[in-house]
Amino acid sequence: MIVRLLAAATLLSAASTAALANDTMANTASGGLVFETTDAVEMVSEDLAISETEIVVRYVFRNISGRDVTSTVAFPMPDVKVELYEGDRSVPSGDINNPLTFKTLVDGQPVEMARETRAVVGETDVTEKLTALGLPLEPFGEAAGERLNALDVAARKDALLSGLAMTEEEQEGDAWDQPLIPHWTFRATYHWTQTFPTGRELRVEHRYEPSVYANLGTMLGDADFAAETAALRKTYCIDDALMATLKTAAKTSEFGQIPYAERHVDYVLVTGANWARPIGDFRLTVDKGSPKNLVSFCAEGVTKTGPTTFEVRKTDFTPTQDLNVLILVPTGG
Structure with missing residues:
Protein backbone atom coordinates (compact mmCIF):
# COMPACT_ATOMS: atom_id res chain seq x y z
CA MET A 1 0.00 0.00 0.00
CA ILE A 2 1.08 3.65 -0.37
CA VAL A 3 1.96 6.58 1.89
CA ARG A 4 4.95 8.68 2.34
CA LEU A 5 3.05 11.20 4.17
CA LEU A 6 2.97 13.51 6.43
CA ALA A 7 3.60 13.99 9.94
CA ALA A 8 4.88 12.58 13.14
CA ALA A 9 5.58 14.25 16.37
CA THR A 10 9.00 14.91 17.80
CA LEU A 11 10.56 16.69 20.77
CA LEU A 12 12.93 19.62 20.95
CA SER A 13 14.77 20.46 24.16
CA ALA A 14 14.20 24.00 25.42
CA ALA A 15 17.92 24.49 25.96
CA SER A 16 19.27 22.81 22.84
CA THR A 17 19.10 23.19 19.09
CA ALA A 18 17.26 20.28 17.41
CA ALA A 19 13.81 19.01 16.11
CA LEU A 20 11.94 15.91 14.71
CA ALA A 21 8.75 14.35 13.17
CA ASN A 22 5.87 11.86 14.07
CA ASP A 23 5.77 14.07 17.07
CA THR A 24 9.35 14.26 18.26
CA MET A 25 11.56 16.36 20.52
CA ALA A 26 13.64 19.07 18.95
CA ASN A 27 15.85 22.09 19.58
CA THR A 28 16.02 25.41 17.82
CA ALA A 29 19.35 26.14 16.20
CA SER A 30 20.45 29.10 14.11
CA GLY A 31 19.84 26.95 11.05
CA GLY A 32 16.37 25.93 12.18
CA LEU A 33 14.82 23.03 14.04
CA VAL A 34 17.02 20.01 14.68
CA PHE A 35 15.58 16.63 15.68
CA GLU A 36 16.80 14.77 18.76
CA THR A 37 15.92 11.79 20.94
CA THR A 38 14.73 11.80 24.56
CA ASP A 39 14.78 9.31 27.44
CA ALA A 40 12.41 11.40 29.58
CA VAL A 41 9.10 10.90 27.74
CA GLU A 42 7.61 7.76 26.23
CA MET A 43 4.92 7.43 23.56
CA VAL A 44 2.32 5.17 25.16
CA SER A 45 0.21 4.97 22.02
CA GLU A 46 -0.26 6.37 18.52
CA ASP A 47 -3.52 6.14 16.58
CA LEU A 48 -2.96 7.29 12.99
CA ALA A 49 -5.72 7.59 10.37
CA ILE A 50 -4.81 8.47 6.78
CA SER A 51 -7.01 9.29 3.81
CA GLU A 52 -6.78 11.49 0.75
CA THR A 53 -8.87 14.19 2.45
CA GLU A 54 -7.67 14.18 6.07
CA ILE A 55 -4.94 12.96 8.39
CA VAL A 56 -5.71 12.52 12.09
CA VAL A 57 -3.15 11.31 14.61
CA ARG A 58 -3.70 10.90 18.34
CA TYR A 59 -0.86 10.32 20.79
CA VAL A 60 -0.68 9.47 24.47
CA PHE A 61 2.61 10.49 26.12
CA ARG A 62 3.93 9.72 29.60
CA ASN A 63 6.76 11.53 31.37
CA ILE A 64 8.89 8.85 33.07
CA SER A 65 11.75 11.10 34.25
CA GLY A 66 10.44 11.94 37.73
CA ARG A 67 10.41 15.69 36.97
CA ASP A 68 8.43 18.03 34.73
CA VAL A 69 9.95 18.32 31.25
CA THR A 70 9.44 21.36 29.02
CA SER A 71 10.47 20.99 25.40
CA THR A 72 9.74 21.99 21.85
CA VAL A 73 7.63 19.36 20.12
CA ALA A 74 7.96 19.21 16.34
CA PHE A 75 5.74 17.66 13.71
CA PRO A 76 7.60 17.53 10.37
CA MET A 77 5.77 17.28 7.08
CA PRO A 78 7.03 15.25 4.10
CA ASP A 79 9.46 16.88 1.69
CA VAL A 80 7.82 18.45 -1.35
CA LYS A 81 9.42 19.03 -4.75
CA VAL A 82 8.27 19.48 -8.33
CA GLU A 83 8.01 16.30 -10.38
CA LEU A 84 8.70 16.34 -14.11
CA TYR A 85 5.95 13.96 -15.14
CA GLU A 86 2.43 15.29 -15.42
CA GLY A 87 0.68 15.82 -12.14
CA ASP A 88 -0.35 18.37 -9.56
CA ARG A 89 0.09 18.85 -5.82
CA SER A 90 -2.88 20.10 -3.87
CA VAL A 91 -2.65 22.97 -1.39
CA PRO A 92 -5.85 22.68 0.67
CA SER A 93 -6.01 26.27 1.95
CA GLY A 94 -5.14 29.72 0.63
CA ASP A 95 -3.87 30.68 4.10
CA ILE A 96 -0.11 31.09 3.56
CA ASN A 97 0.52 30.65 7.30
CA ASN A 98 -1.50 27.42 7.55
CA PRO A 99 -1.97 25.92 4.07
CA LEU A 100 -2.87 22.46 5.43
CA THR A 101 -5.45 23.77 7.95
CA PHE A 102 -3.33 22.19 10.69
CA LYS A 103 -4.98 21.96 14.12
CA THR A 104 -3.61 20.64 17.42
CA LEU A 105 -5.32 19.75 20.69
CA VAL A 106 -3.48 19.00 23.95
CA ASP A 107 -5.70 17.32 26.53
CA GLY A 108 -8.65 18.56 24.48
CA GLN A 109 -7.57 22.21 24.39
CA PRO A 110 -6.48 24.03 21.18
CA VAL A 111 -2.78 24.88 20.93
CA GLU A 112 -1.36 27.53 18.60
CA MET A 113 1.38 26.11 16.40
CA ALA A 114 4.36 27.81 14.77
CA ARG A 115 5.55 26.71 11.33
CA GLU A 116 9.16 26.67 10.17
CA THR A 117 9.77 26.52 6.42
CA ARG A 118 13.07 25.78 4.71
CA ALA A 119 14.29 25.01 1.19
CA VAL A 120 17.14 22.67 0.29
CA VAL A 121 18.97 21.32 -2.73
CA GLY A 122 20.26 17.93 -1.69
CA GLU A 123 21.23 18.67 1.91
CA THR A 124 22.33 22.26 1.21
CA ASP A 125 20.04 24.88 2.73
CA VAL A 126 19.09 27.44 0.07
CA TRP A 184 14.56 22.71 -4.81
CA THR A 185 12.87 20.75 -2.03
CA PHE A 186 10.45 22.41 0.39
CA ARG A 187 10.42 21.39 4.07
CA ALA A 188 7.87 22.49 6.65
CA THR A 189 7.73 21.64 10.35
CA TYR A 190 4.98 22.58 12.79
CA HIS A 191 6.14 23.03 16.39
CA TRP A 192 5.12 24.28 19.81
CA THR A 193 6.46 24.39 23.39
CA GLN A 194 5.02 21.74 25.68
CA THR A 195 5.40 20.84 29.35
CA PHE A 196 5.09 17.13 30.13
CA PRO A 197 4.03 16.85 33.79
CA THR A 198 5.73 14.06 35.68
CA GLY A 199 3.71 11.00 36.57
CA ARG A 200 0.71 11.45 34.28
CA GLU A 201 -0.36 10.93 30.69
CA LEU A 202 -0.70 13.75 28.15
CA ARG A 203 -2.95 13.45 25.08
CA VAL A 204 -2.07 15.22 21.83
CA GLU A 205 -4.14 15.27 18.63
CA HIS A 206 -3.14 16.65 15.22
CA ARG A 207 -5.63 17.03 12.38
CA TYR A 208 -4.93 18.43 8.91
CA GLU A 209 -5.62 18.14 5.18
CA PRO A 210 -2.70 16.48 3.37
CA SER A 211 -0.96 17.95 0.36
CA VAL A 212 -1.78 15.18 -2.12
CA TYR A 213 0.22 14.61 -5.28
CA ALA A 214 -2.23 13.72 -8.05
CA ASN A 215 -1.45 12.39 -11.51
CA LEU A 216 -4.01 12.34 -14.32
CA GLY A 217 -3.11 8.74 -15.09
CA THR A 218 -0.56 6.16 -13.99
CA MET A 219 2.79 4.96 -15.30
CA LEU A 220 2.33 1.58 -13.66
CA GLY A 221 2.61 -1.22 -16.20
CA ASP A 222 3.50 1.10 -19.10
CA ALA A 223 6.36 -0.45 -21.08
CA ASP A 224 7.76 3.02 -21.77
CA PHE A 225 8.09 3.64 -18.02
CA ALA A 226 9.63 0.39 -16.79
CA ALA A 227 12.05 2.15 -14.42
CA GLU A 228 9.31 4.34 -12.98
CA THR A 229 7.05 1.31 -12.53
CA ALA A 230 9.81 -0.51 -10.64
CA ALA A 231 10.36 2.51 -8.39
CA LEU A 232 6.64 2.85 -7.63
CA ARG A 233 6.33 -0.86 -6.86
CA LYS A 234 9.22 -0.62 -4.40
CA THR A 235 8.01 2.57 -2.69
CA TYR A 236 4.43 1.35 -2.28
CA CYS A 237 5.00 -2.42 -2.07
CA ILE A 238 2.71 -3.01 -5.06
CA ASP A 239 2.18 -6.75 -5.45
CA ASP A 240 1.61 -8.88 -8.55
CA ALA A 241 -2.13 -9.14 -7.85
CA LEU A 242 -2.62 -5.38 -8.09
CA MET A 243 -0.53 -5.25 -11.27
CA ALA A 244 -2.72 -8.00 -12.74
CA THR A 245 -5.84 -6.00 -11.87
CA LEU A 246 -4.46 -2.99 -13.74
CA LYS A 247 -3.55 -5.12 -16.75
CA THR A 248 -7.05 -6.61 -16.90
CA ALA A 249 -8.61 -3.14 -16.64
CA ALA A 250 -6.47 -1.90 -19.53
CA LYS A 251 -7.81 -4.63 -21.83
CA THR A 252 -11.36 -3.29 -21.57
CA SER A 253 -10.55 0.44 -21.59
CA GLU A 254 -10.45 2.85 -24.51
CA PHE A 255 -7.08 2.85 -26.31
CA GLY A 256 -5.90 0.04 -24.01
CA GLN A 257 -4.69 2.46 -21.35
CA ILE A 258 -4.83 1.72 -17.64
CA PRO A 259 -7.98 3.58 -16.48
CA TYR A 260 -6.66 4.75 -13.11
CA ALA A 261 -5.20 8.00 -11.79
CA GLU A 262 -2.60 8.16 -9.01
CA ARG A 263 -3.01 9.87 -5.64
CA HIS A 264 0.04 9.94 -3.36
CA VAL A 265 -0.19 10.59 0.39
CA ASP A 266 2.97 10.68 2.50
CA TYR A 267 3.53 10.69 6.25
CA VAL A 268 6.72 11.15 8.30
CA LEU A 269 6.69 8.18 10.66
CA VAL A 270 10.32 7.47 11.59
CA THR A 271 10.50 10.25 14.21
CA GLY A 272 8.21 8.12 16.34
CA ALA A 273 11.39 6.21 17.21
CA ASN A 274 12.88 9.23 19.01
CA TRP A 275 11.06 8.77 22.30
CA ALA A 276 12.27 6.96 25.43
CA ARG A 277 10.79 3.61 24.41
CA PRO A 278 9.14 1.99 21.37
CA ILE A 279 5.54 3.05 20.69
CA GLY A 280 3.57 0.93 23.14
CA ASP A 281 0.36 0.58 21.11
CA PHE A 282 0.39 1.62 17.45
CA ARG A 283 -2.66 1.58 15.18
CA LEU A 284 -2.73 2.67 11.54
CA THR A 285 -5.96 3.04 9.57
CA VAL A 286 -5.81 3.73 5.83
CA ASP A 287 -9.03 4.74 4.05
CA LYS A 288 -8.90 4.48 0.25
CA GLY A 289 -12.02 6.66 -0.11
CA SER A 290 -14.20 4.59 -2.45
CA PRO A 291 -14.74 0.84 -2.76
CA LYS A 292 -13.78 1.22 -6.44
CA ASN A 293 -10.37 2.68 -5.60
CA LEU A 294 -7.23 0.56 -5.27
CA VAL A 295 -4.64 1.13 -2.55
CA SER A 296 -1.11 0.00 -1.78
CA PHE A 297 1.38 0.75 1.02
CA CYS A 298 4.22 -1.00 2.82
CA ALA A 299 3.14 -2.68 6.05
CA GLU A 300 2.97 -6.10 7.66
CA GLY A 301 -0.18 -7.59 9.13
CA VAL A 302 -2.69 -5.51 7.16
CA THR A 303 -6.34 -6.32 7.93
CA LYS A 304 -9.32 -5.17 5.85
CA THR A 305 -11.79 -3.69 8.35
CA GLY A 306 -14.42 -2.22 6.03
CA PRO A 307 -15.33 -1.54 2.37
CA THR A 308 -12.63 1.15 2.17
CA THR A 309 -10.53 0.78 5.33
CA PHE A 310 -7.41 -1.19 6.22
CA GLU A 311 -5.80 -1.51 9.65
CA VAL A 312 -2.35 -2.32 11.04
CA ARG A 313 -1.78 -2.95 14.77
CA LYS A 314 1.63 -3.15 16.47
CA THR A 315 2.88 -3.30 20.05
CA ASP A 316 6.28 -2.01 21.17
CA PHE A 317 6.68 -0.62 17.66
CA THR A 318 9.81 1.17 16.43
CA PRO A 319 9.20 2.69 12.97
CA THR A 320 12.14 2.36 10.60
CA GLN A 321 10.68 4.03 7.50
CA ASP A 322 8.15 6.69 6.59
CA LEU A 323 4.71 5.83 5.31
CA ASN A 324 3.88 6.21 1.63
CA VAL A 325 0.33 5.48 0.46
CA LEU A 326 -0.76 5.10 -3.16
CA ILE A 327 -4.45 5.36 -4.03
CA LEU A 328 -5.53 4.53 -7.58
CA VAL A 329 -8.79 6.19 -8.62
CA PRO A 330 -10.78 4.93 -11.67
CA THR A 331 -10.85 7.45 -14.51
CA GLY A 332 -13.67 5.82 -16.44
CA GLY A 333 -11.56 5.80 -19.59
Whole structure:
Protein backbone atom coordinates (compact mmCIF):
# COMPACT_ATOMS: atom_id res chain seq x y z
CA MET A 1 0.00 0.00 0.00
CA ILE A 2 1.08 3.65 -0.37
CA VAL A 3 1.96 6.58 1.89
CA ARG A 4 4.95 8.68 2.34
CA LEU A 5 3.05 11.20 4.17
CA LEU A 6 2.97 13.51 6.43
CA ALA A 7 3.60 13.99 9.94
CA ALA A 8 4.88 12.58 13.14
CA ALA A 9 5.58 14.25 16.37
CA THR A 10 9.00 14.91 17.80
CA LEU A 11 10.56 16.69 20.77
CA LEU A 12 12.93 19.62 20.95
CA SER A 13 14.77 20.46 24.16
CA ALA A 14 14.20 24.00 25.42
CA ALA A 15 17.92 24.49 25.96
CA SER A 16 19.27 22.81 22.84
CA THR A 17 19.10 23.19 19.09
CA ALA A 18 17.26 20.28 17.41
CA ALA A 19 13.81 19.01 16.11
CA LEU A 20 11.94 15.91 14.71
CA ALA A 21 8.75 14.35 13.17
CA ASN A 22 5.87 11.86 14.07
CA ASP A 23 5.77 14.07 17.07
CA THR A 24 9.35 14.26 18.26
CA MET A 25 11.56 16.36 20.52
CA ALA A 26 13.64 19.07 18.95
CA ASN A 27 15.85 22.09 19.58
CA THR A 28 16.02 25.41 17.82
CA ALA A 29 19.35 26.14 16.20
CA SER A 30 20.45 29.10 14.11
CA GLY A 31 19.84 26.95 11.05
CA GLY A 32 16.37 25.93 12.18
CA LEU A 33 14.82 23.03 14.04
CA VAL A 34 17.02 20.01 14.68
CA PHE A 35 15.58 16.63 15.68
CA GLU A 36 16.80 14.77 18.76
CA THR A 37 15.92 11.79 20.94
CA THR A 38 14.73 11.80 24.56
CA ASP A 39 14.78 9.31 27.44
CA ALA A 40 12.41 11.40 29.58
CA VAL A 41 9.10 10.90 27.74
CA GLU A 42 7.61 7.76 26.23
CA MET A 43 4.92 7.43 23.56
CA VAL A 44 2.32 5.17 25.16
CA SER A 45 0.21 4.97 22.02
CA GLU A 46 -0.26 6.37 18.52
CA ASP A 47 -3.52 6.14 16.58
CA LEU A 48 -2.96 7.29 12.99
CA ALA A 49 -5.72 7.59 10.37
CA ILE A 50 -4.81 8.47 6.78
CA SER A 51 -7.01 9.29 3.81
CA GLU A 52 -6.78 11.49 0.75
CA THR A 53 -8.87 14.19 2.45
CA GLU A 54 -7.67 14.18 6.07
CA ILE A 55 -4.94 12.96 8.39
CA VAL A 56 -5.71 12.52 12.09
CA VAL A 57 -3.15 11.31 14.61
CA ARG A 58 -3.70 10.90 18.34
CA TYR A 59 -0.86 10.32 20.79
CA VAL A 60 -0.68 9.47 24.47
CA PHE A 61 2.61 10.49 26.12
CA ARG A 62 3.93 9.72 29.60
CA ASN A 63 6.76 11.53 31.37
CA ILE A 64 8.89 8.85 33.07
CA SER A 65 11.75 11.10 34.25
CA GLY A 66 10.44 11.94 37.73
CA ARG A 67 10.41 15.69 36.97
CA ASP A 68 8.43 18.03 34.73
CA VAL A 69 9.95 18.32 31.25
CA THR A 70 9.44 21.36 29.02
CA SER A 71 10.47 20.99 25.40
CA THR A 72 9.74 21.99 21.85
CA VAL A 73 7.63 19.36 20.12
CA ALA A 74 7.96 19.21 16.34
CA PHE A 75 5.74 17.66 13.71
CA PRO A 76 7.60 17.53 10.37
CA MET A 77 5.77 17.28 7.08
CA PRO A 78 7.03 15.25 4.10
CA ASP A 79 9.46 16.88 1.69
CA VAL A 80 7.82 18.45 -1.35
CA LYS A 81 9.42 19.03 -4.75
CA VAL A 82 8.27 19.48 -8.33
CA GLU A 83 8.01 16.30 -10.38
CA LEU A 84 8.70 16.34 -14.11
CA TYR A 85 5.95 13.96 -15.14
CA GLU A 86 2.43 15.29 -15.42
CA GLY A 87 0.68 15.82 -12.14
CA ASP A 88 -0.35 18.37 -9.56
CA ARG A 89 0.09 18.85 -5.82
CA SER A 90 -2.88 20.10 -3.87
CA VAL A 91 -2.65 22.97 -1.39
CA PRO A 92 -5.85 22.68 0.67
CA SER A 93 -6.01 26.27 1.95
CA GLY A 94 -5.14 29.72 0.63
CA ASP A 95 -3.87 30.68 4.10
CA ILE A 96 -0.11 31.09 3.56
CA ASN A 97 0.52 30.65 7.30
CA ASN A 98 -1.50 27.42 7.55
CA PRO A 99 -1.97 25.92 4.07
CA LEU A 100 -2.87 22.46 5.43
CA THR A 101 -5.45 23.77 7.95
CA PHE A 102 -3.33 22.19 10.69
CA LYS A 103 -4.98 21.96 14.12
CA THR A 104 -3.61 20.64 17.42
CA LEU A 105 -5.32 19.75 20.69
CA VAL A 106 -3.48 19.00 23.95
CA ASP A 107 -5.70 17.32 26.53
CA GLY A 108 -8.65 18.56 24.48
CA GLN A 109 -7.57 22.21 24.39
CA PRO A 110 -6.48 24.03 21.18
CA VAL A 111 -2.78 24.88 20.93
CA GLU A 112 -1.36 27.53 18.60
CA MET A 113 1.38 26.11 16.40
CA ALA A 114 4.36 27.81 14.77
CA ARG A 115 5.55 26.71 11.33
CA GLU A 116 9.16 26.67 10.17
CA THR A 117 9.77 26.52 6.42
CA ARG A 118 13.07 25.78 4.71
CA ALA A 119 14.29 25.01 1.19
CA VAL A 120 17.14 22.67 0.29
CA VAL A 121 18.97 21.32 -2.73
CA GLY A 122 20.26 17.93 -1.69
CA GLU A 123 21.23 18.67 1.91
CA THR A 124 22.33 22.26 1.21
CA ASP A 125 20.04 24.88 2.73
CA VAL A 126 19.09 27.44 0.07
CA THR A 127 16.42 29.31 2.05
CA GLU A 128 18.34 32.58 2.23
CA LYS A 129 19.42 32.33 -1.41
CA LEU A 130 15.84 31.93 -2.63
CA THR A 131 14.69 34.81 -0.45
CA ALA A 132 17.46 37.06 -1.80
CA LEU A 133 16.37 36.21 -5.36
CA GLY A 134 12.75 37.01 -4.54
CA LEU A 135 11.67 33.39 -5.06
CA PRO A 136 9.07 31.66 -2.87
CA LEU A 137 10.22 28.70 -0.77
CA GLU A 138 7.33 26.61 -2.10
CA PRO A 139 8.44 25.25 -5.52
CA PHE A 140 4.91 24.29 -6.59
CA GLY A 141 2.36 26.71 -8.01
CA GLU A 142 2.70 29.31 -10.74
CA ALA A 143 4.55 31.95 -8.71
CA ALA A 144 7.77 29.95 -8.31
CA GLY A 145 8.13 29.17 -12.01
CA GLU A 146 7.17 32.67 -13.15
CA ARG A 147 9.63 34.40 -10.82
CA LEU A 148 12.40 31.91 -11.62
CA ASN A 149 12.07 32.55 -15.35
CA ALA A 150 11.90 36.31 -14.79
CA LEU A 151 15.47 36.37 -13.39
CA ASP A 152 18.25 37.85 -15.50
CA VAL A 153 20.47 35.55 -17.58
CA ALA A 154 23.29 35.43 -15.02
CA ALA A 155 20.93 34.48 -12.19
CA ARG A 156 19.17 31.89 -14.37
CA LYS A 157 22.52 30.35 -15.30
CA ASP A 158 23.54 30.17 -11.64
CA ALA A 159 20.17 28.64 -10.70
CA LEU A 160 20.66 25.87 -13.26
CA LEU A 161 24.28 25.16 -12.36
CA SER A 162 23.61 25.16 -8.60
CA GLY A 163 20.66 22.77 -8.86
CA LEU A 164 17.97 25.32 -7.99
CA ALA A 165 16.43 24.80 -11.43
CA MET A 166 16.12 22.16 -14.12
CA THR A 167 14.87 22.00 -17.69
CA GLU A 168 12.23 19.55 -18.86
CA GLU A 169 14.63 17.97 -21.33
CA GLU A 170 18.02 18.63 -22.83
CA GLN A 171 17.75 21.14 -25.65
CA GLU A 172 20.14 22.67 -28.11
CA GLY A 173 21.77 25.94 -27.14
CA ASP A 174 22.30 27.38 -23.67
CA ALA A 175 20.04 25.62 -21.18
CA TRP A 176 19.53 28.81 -19.16
CA ASP A 177 17.84 30.30 -22.22
CA GLN A 178 15.21 27.54 -21.98
CA PRO A 179 12.22 27.57 -19.59
CA LEU A 180 13.41 26.65 -16.10
CA ILE A 181 11.54 24.48 -13.59
CA PRO A 182 12.02 24.83 -9.80
CA HIS A 183 14.19 21.98 -8.52
CA TRP A 184 14.56 22.71 -4.81
CA THR A 185 12.87 20.75 -2.03
CA PHE A 186 10.45 22.41 0.39
CA ARG A 187 10.42 21.39 4.07
CA ALA A 188 7.87 22.49 6.65
CA THR A 189 7.73 21.64 10.35
CA TYR A 190 4.98 22.58 12.79
CA HIS A 191 6.14 23.03 16.39
CA TRP A 192 5.12 24.28 19.81
CA THR A 193 6.46 24.39 23.39
CA GLN A 194 5.02 21.74 25.68
CA THR A 195 5.40 20.84 29.35
CA PHE A 196 5.09 17.13 30.13
CA PRO A 197 4.03 16.85 33.79
CA THR A 198 5.73 14.06 35.68
CA GLY A 199 3.71 11.00 36.57
CA ARG A 200 0.71 11.45 34.28
CA GLU A 201 -0.36 10.93 30.69
CA LEU A 202 -0.70 13.75 28.15
CA ARG A 203 -2.95 13.45 25.08
CA VAL A 204 -2.07 15.22 21.83
CA GLU A 205 -4.14 15.27 18.63
CA HIS A 206 -3.14 16.65 15.22
CA ARG A 207 -5.63 17.03 12.38
CA TYR A 208 -4.93 18.43 8.91
CA GLU A 209 -5.62 18.14 5.18
CA PRO A 210 -2.70 16.48 3.37
CA SER A 211 -0.96 17.95 0.36
CA VAL A 212 -1.78 15.18 -2.12
CA TYR A 213 0.22 14.61 -5.28
CA ALA A 214 -2.23 13.72 -8.05
CA ASN A 215 -1.45 12.39 -11.51
CA LEU A 216 -4.01 12.34 -14.32
CA GLY A 217 -3.11 8.74 -15.09
CA THR A 218 -0.56 6.16 -13.99
CA MET A 219 2.79 4.96 -15.30
CA LEU A 220 2.33 1.58 -13.66
CA GLY A 221 2.61 -1.22 -16.20
CA ASP A 222 3.50 1.10 -19.10
CA ALA A 223 6.36 -0.45 -21.08
CA ASP A 224 7.76 3.02 -21.77
CA PHE A 225 8.09 3.64 -18.02
CA ALA A 226 9.63 0.39 -16.79
CA ALA A 227 12.05 2.15 -14.42
CA GLU A 228 9.31 4.34 -12.98
CA THR A 229 7.05 1.31 -12.53
CA ALA A 230 9.81 -0.51 -10.64
CA ALA A 231 10.36 2.51 -8.39
CA LEU A 232 6.64 2.85 -7.63
CA ARG A 233 6.33 -0.86 -6.86
CA LYS A 234 9.22 -0.62 -4.40
CA THR A 235 8.01 2.57 -2.69
CA TYR A 236 4.43 1.35 -2.28
CA CYS A 237 5.00 -2.42 -2.07
CA ILE A 238 2.71 -3.01 -5.06
CA ASP A 239 2.18 -6.75 -5.45
CA ASP A 240 1.61 -8.88 -8.55
CA ALA A 241 -2.13 -9.14 -7.85
CA LEU A 242 -2.62 -5.38 -8.09
CA MET A 243 -0.53 -5.25 -11.27
CA ALA A 244 -2.72 -8.00 -12.74
CA THR A 245 -5.84 -6.00 -11.87
CA LEU A 246 -4.46 -2.99 -13.74
CA LYS A 247 -3.55 -5.12 -16.75
CA THR A 248 -7.05 -6.61 -16.90
CA ALA A 249 -8.61 -3.14 -16.64
CA ALA A 250 -6.47 -1.90 -19.53
CA LYS A 251 -7.81 -4.63 -21.83
CA THR A 252 -11.36 -3.29 -21.57
CA SER A 253 -10.55 0.44 -21.59
CA GLU A 254 -10.45 2.85 -24.51
CA PHE A 255 -7.08 2.85 -26.31
CA GLY A 256 -5.90 0.04 -24.01
CA GLN A 257 -4.69 2.46 -21.35
CA ILE A 258 -4.83 1.72 -17.64
CA PRO A 259 -7.98 3.58 -16.48
CA TYR A 260 -6.66 4.75 -13.11
CA ALA A 261 -5.20 8.00 -11.79
CA GLU A 262 -2.60 8.16 -9.01
CA ARG A 263 -3.01 9.87 -5.64
CA HIS A 264 0.04 9.94 -3.36
CA VAL A 265 -0.19 10.59 0.39
CA ASP A 266 2.97 10.68 2.50
CA TYR A 267 3.53 10.69 6.25
CA VAL A 268 6.72 11.15 8.30
CA LEU A 269 6.69 8.18 10.66
CA VAL A 270 10.32 7.47 11.59
CA THR A 271 10.50 10.25 14.21
CA GLY A 272 8.21 8.12 16.34
CA ALA A 273 11.39 6.21 17.21
CA ASN A 274 12.88 9.23 19.01
CA TRP A 275 11.06 8.77 22.30
CA ALA A 276 12.27 6.96 25.43
CA ARG A 277 10.79 3.61 24.41
CA PRO A 278 9.14 1.99 21.37
CA ILE A 279 5.54 3.05 20.69
CA GLY A 280 3.57 0.93 23.14
CA ASP A 281 0.36 0.58 21.11
CA PHE A 282 0.39 1.62 17.45
CA ARG A 283 -2.66 1.58 15.18
CA LEU A 284 -2.73 2.67 11.54
CA THR A 285 -5.96 3.04 9.57
CA VAL A 286 -5.81 3.73 5.83
CA ASP A 287 -9.03 4.74 4.05
CA LYS A 288 -8.90 4.48 0.25
CA GLY A 289 -12.02 6.66 -0.11
CA SER A 290 -14.20 4.59 -2.45
CA PRO A 291 -14.74 0.84 -2.76
CA LYS A 292 -13.78 1.22 -6.44
CA ASN A 293 -10.37 2.68 -5.60
CA LEU A 294 -7.23 0.56 -5.27
CA VAL A 295 -4.64 1.13 -2.55
CA SER A 296 -1.11 0.00 -1.78
CA PHE A 297 1.38 0.75 1.02
CA CYS A 298 4.22 -1.00 2.82
CA ALA A 299 3.14 -2.68 6.05
CA GLU A 300 2.97 -6.10 7.66
CA GLY A 301 -0.18 -7.59 9.13
CA VAL A 302 -2.69 -5.51 7.16
CA THR A 303 -6.34 -6.32 7.93
CA LYS A 304 -9.32 -5.17 5.85
CA THR A 305 -11.79 -3.69 8.35
CA GLY A 306 -14.42 -2.22 6.03
CA PRO A 307 -15.33 -1.54 2.37
CA THR A 308 -12.63 1.15 2.17
CA THR A 309 -10.53 0.78 5.33
CA PHE A 310 -7.41 -1.19 6.22
CA GLU A 311 -5.80 -1.51 9.65
CA VAL A 312 -2.35 -2.32 11.04
CA ARG A 313 -1.78 -2.95 14.77
CA LYS A 314 1.63 -3.15 16.47
CA THR A 315 2.88 -3.30 20.05
CA ASP A 316 6.28 -2.01 21.17
CA PHE A 317 6.68 -0.62 17.66
CA THR A 318 9.81 1.17 16.43
CA PRO A 319 9.20 2.69 12.97
CA THR A 320 12.14 2.36 10.60
CA GLN A 321 10.68 4.03 7.50
CA ASP A 322 8.15 6.69 6.59
CA LEU A 323 4.71 5.83 5.31
CA ASN A 324 3.88 6.21 1.63
CA VAL A 325 0.33 5.48 0.46
CA LEU A 326 -0.76 5.10 -3.16
CA ILE A 327 -4.45 5.36 -4.03
CA LEU A 328 -5.53 4.53 -7.58
CA VAL A 329 -8.79 6.19 -8.62
CA PRO A 330 -10.78 4.93 -11.67
CA THR A 331 -10.85 7.45 -14.51
CA GLY A 332 -13.67 5.82 -16.44
CA GLY A 333 -11.56 5.80 -19.59
